[in-house]
Amino acid sequence: MIVGTAGHIDHGKTTLVKALTGVDTDRLPEEKRRGISIALGYAYLDPVPGQGRGEGQGAGGEGGDGAGRRIGFVDVPGHERLVHTMLSGATGIDHALLLVAADDGVMPQTREHLALLSLLGLERATIALTKCDRVDAATRARRHDEIRALVADTALAGAPIFEVAATTGAGVRPLREHLIAEAAALPPRVGAGLGFRLAVDRVFSLPGVGTVCTGTAHAGELAVGDELVVLPPAPGQAPLRARVRSLHAQNAVAVKASAGQRVAIGLVGLEKEEVGHGQWLAAPEVAQWTERLDARLRLWPEEARALRSGTPVHVHVGAAQVTGSVAVLGGLAGRPVEALQPGGEAFVQVVLHRSIGAWAGDRIVLRDASATRALAGGVVLDPHAPARYRRTPQRLAELIALTADTPLQRLEGLLGQAPMGVDLVRFAAGQGIAGGTRAALVAGIGAAGGAGATGGGAASVAAGNAVGYAAAGSAGTAAAGDITVVPGADGPLWALGAAQTAQWAYTAQERLQRYHQEQPEELGPDLARWRRLAAPRMAEPLWRALVQRLAAAGRVVVSGATVHLPAHGVQLSALDERLAQKVMPRLLAAGFEGVWARDLAKEAGEPEALVRTTLARLAQRGELFQVVKDLYHAPPAIQALARIARDSAADGDVKAAEFRDRSGLGRKRAIQVLEFFDKVGLLRRVGDAHRLRNDCQLFIEHPTPQQRRGNDPGGSAGLQIR
Template structure:
């Protein structure tokens, strides 16, 4: 169990920790000289009769050092709030209590310190004042223990209270989550190298693990947990991790040591936020704040998503736009201080580290955030699958959750899959009705018509599944309904054999249906019908009515288009004309045909290549 001390400066935090553990947590010369804690200090105490060790984080009380206090507070299990009997409740007492409450801490106690200096009756009066102060916080039922580190009064009782809390505290969830350690210190030891310390928020770390810190790979060389040499550490423990492959200056405070597949940095995320009841004004969109998450601090701007503002004591969902990258995983606790860093204003819970910049307030998006707030990864995944018509990226889901096992691919919920299939089949039927002489749209064009925001990988998976079950047919890059583009009759096959060499000879100029009918000595209506059927099957391409190119010629022209687009960023009619030797009219007709089928798109006088189109490529066949 990690115990975090909190309270106003000079209320005896370090002295009490020393009395409880025998360890002086003031370790810096400057701290010794000034008599106050500047950095986080640590001490440990074994729990009798129990395979557990208490870790104490002694945090600074000075107002200017609250950011350091926050770096330690996010990893604690049990809050020990100190109030000196001679001073009483002071400004940092209130702010530290706000931090603990906004971090949703419900396990804790209050130590009334320096009771040996108190006047008769003072302890009872202060106990009532503190009990009133705790009302409405997560620590409102916390025991209040009078102690004196100088005389020893109450120290044994407080120590036993901590032991009892450690025995009853449910263990942190370890299984199923990847390791994540928030770095609050880094230093170098002779013969060891770089060492980082911090609280392990989730999962387990073992000697030999390959992890990631601030974008760099690092191997765990050796490991201390709760101040003991161990081979493996688990969530909830204070750890010192010796790392190979990384220098001290590459491990800043606030960085996260994580498993590679869950490492992430985001500059915007969505969260559930609660405004401290003591605030005088509502929190509105556009407010600038100091964000504290893990051991990191960064400036951020608030966008309230589902209300005009957050009233004091109220909650709402927000998007935090950070002025720098942060590590944030679903379920992580955060605290906000005002722009001037003078007071703690709000606390909350990360809902989605991959927040969108657009459509962030739509009802659909708010439903997704409600799903992100459900209590277990399984329930969150099931609900998101039922909501996301564009599918769920499983790798990103596992990353946001910090799951131990990587996930791959995409998933689509049953209802979303059924709706998508219905929409896709209806779109193909409509396409065939409007353009019966074409085989069908290519896969990229069909995605733009049916599901433009769906990831290409999931779209390919959907098409493959529909093809496997016979719902659609795919020929080259083109998708069509199975009943569209049926086999040629014997007469049509005979005519196709006649026109093939003539179309090849015509090249990029193409051949007209009436000329082919005359050259092949076939009735013009039969020739038109056969050419339409060949175009329907993807063997020919109708540039304008009754003018056809064979597939090899169209593929060659498409290659020229891609080359020109690569050289100039677009395809101009004049450049295409010069590259092909065609007349201006025919060049424009062919470019407009490529616009229609989805190889190009018209932007003003320019034709621009669609990056997602596989038309007329070897991949398309």
């Protein structure tokens, strides 16, 4: 358990921590000279009294088990100018120890520290009435009444009050035993499936160890040898990476550390100057940073004015402090509001002036523009907040979904609201979820019947599963709990809710039917054009997964790069069949170069206009491919060229020069082929590069029914490649 002290300057925080643990947390010469705490101090208390140690004093204790039972103290400064330091130590604590001196009573910093603890959402606390040896019983009784009145309307209202005199030791033992009992009763933190992250509050170097970062572990587990990244990175740079050389958890040498512990990490590959107070060390799979986040916020009841959009604030998340501004979005019921009233709660967006690390569930505290008082506090809901459409009913509904208790419930709620699906990689990182957990998270959708579930059955995690749709003219319905999921090598990439799957399937089919009515002479649009017509804003991987489902369900037919409804097709006449038989040997023999329509007509001894018409029909049926106008290739050649393109994709990009050399084509023809692959969706043009779409299945050979039956040894097999 991590205990954080709070209270006015000179109310005995450091002295009481020393009495409890035996450790003087004022380590700096300036602190010794002035007799006040300036920086955060740390000490530890074992269940057996007298075994307390300060951070950095050595391993001690009882190894792994001792570290698990040890209580860590974060001693914070009480001076009003050091409240930002107090906050950097208070985020991540489990239990607050609020101190009030019996001779002074409640003072200004007592009130602000209480406000900060309340805004941080702390519900477990103990109150110590210190310096009781300096006043009489009547004064102590009055102080009890003052304290009870102070905390009456806060989460600390039921906190016990202990009378102590740290200099004489009076009352220290009962307080120590109480804190040990509180530590034993602390519920275990949820660590499974979460990526490790630690808010850095101290950085120093040790001989033989190197750079050491200390802080409170907010989530996950860490082991010696693991890799961490420093967040946020310097502007315009990638995050720095380092390897864990050594660990101290709760001031004991450890091979593993976990959430809720004070952790010191010895790092390899990172200089002391490359990481600072307020940054995060995080597992690479949850690495992210933001300049805009959405939060659920509560304005402190004692504020005189409402909080309005545009208000400049100081923002505290983790150990970081940054300036920014607030935009009030709406009430918790999903209705827009103009301002957040004192004591009220609302959804807000915080726009930051520089990047910070933040994850869903992190506590956030706002102070006024001059950093003289606490304004509001709450919890981060979405660290990937949108800059546009942030006050729409759709967005407010999504924020309501994100207030659910667990990541699974939040994902279920989002899938029930998001019309364009959910980017699961981004969602998992924002929730702090390890990549390997995404599949289990998606598999659990609907299984427990949680709030916001998309249906009653377990979700399907494989794109392409058959789904039943209602007849044309209705919106369509998906099977219960059956969502569309885009799989990936490290876990699912995208998900679309069951209701949205059915709606988009109907919309796509309806738009395809309209295309057939408007262009009856064509077989159908290519996949890219169909997406532009039906769902231009949908992520392309999700669109392709939806198309695969429609094709698997027999609702559409995909021929090469062309799609059409099963009832629609270009029929070949007897003349077309005869001409196809005459030109196909020449096309197959042409290989990568292809053949021009005029040359095919000349060699076949047929009228050029007639041959052009037949070639166009064959292309519409997906039995030939027109790379450029009037230049046709047989499917085996395009399939082989596609294989070369895939093999040439160094770092995901196909270089025209390498493709030219591998294919043996001239420069002009090689570029024409790559542009054809851009058009049909095998590649994607990004600047001057042709980027491979790794999940594209175009031009990958599948045996035809004739080949599977052994009745088609060659030749015409190329006509059926899908």
